[in-house]
Amino acid sequence: MGQDGIVRAVAFKKAGVLASGDQPELYFFELDGRKVIVCVSGAALAGWQGENRYLSREMKIDVAGLFLKRRIEAGTELVPEDLRIERGEFESLVRQLGISK
Secondary structure (H helix, E strand, O other), rough: OOOOOOOOEEEEEEEEEOOOOOOEEEEEEEOOOOOEEEEEEEHHHHHHHHOOOOOOHHHHHHHHHHHHHHHHHHHHOOHHHOOOEEEEEEEEHHOOOOOOO
16 A cells, blocks of 8 residues: 555566676566566675575565565655665565565
């Protein structure tokens, strides 16, 4: 639910990897019929997994979904520049989901 009190319908559609830059993982969602892509920094993911443990596909989808949920609840405009998860926020999301090392 957004700050406007409207309940949003969100569905995960698919995931992929961008083969350039730091090779971020992309998570595609549909929000009220609109396509939204959440980008997880490849460096953030590799760094966390290198220090902790490998995350399953489902865990990474949960992280991206929680990130998107936070943005919707905050009323943040969902523009590509603001839908990238960097290391600090990635670690915070993993902790909030209760994913242990």
